[in-house]
Amino acid sequence: MKLSEYVKQIKANASTAEGAEKAAKVRRLLVGGGRAIGALGIIGGFTCFVLFATAGFAAFGPNGFTARVIVPFVLFVPMFFVAGLGFSLARLGQTIVVGGEITPTAQSSPTKATAYNTTTKNCPYCGNKLHPDDKACEKCGAPIE
Numbered sequence: 001m002k003l004s005e006y007v008k009q010i011k012a013n014a015s016t017a018e019g020a021e022k023a024a025k026v027r028r029l030l031v032g033g034g035r036a037i038g039a040l041g042i043i044g045g046f047t048c049f050v051l052f053a054t055a056g057f058a059a060f061g062p063n064g065f066t067a068r069v070i071v072p073f074v075l076f077v078p079m080f081f082v083a084g085l086g087f088s089l090a091r092l093g094q095t096i097v098v099g100g101e102i103t104p105t106a107q108s109s110p111t112k113a114t115a116y117n118t119t120t121k122n123c124p125y126c127g128n129k130l131h132p133d134d135k136a137c138e139k140c141g142a143p144i145e
């Protein structure tokens, strides 16, 4: 199975309790592992550059193109592919959202609606706060139309 399809499946199941646990685990693995691979690629690429820069001058000397020159030269570009692969794995992991983050927004709207309904009417005689279905004022007894 392709990794992107596997992640899609993980996201689809993330709303269940069991799925959320697995989604959190996969997210940690992808983000943590991806960043580690990305960092290794960058360090590797930088090391290749330094090795080649220092050994490169020696290639024009009597020893010619030795392994000390050729190996870092050949590995320089692949190291950046490794770094790119690592960081794209980390990005893929970050797209997995583990439940609980949407709840506050969903809770706020019913609370607002309830507060609006209970504060709409006051008694025209004494100003007492009325419930929407009151037939008479609780405080002064005036009939409410």
Ligand SMILES: [Zn+2]
Pocket: 123, 124, 125, 126, 127, 128, 137, 138, 139, 140, 141, 142
């Ligand atoms: Zn009243």
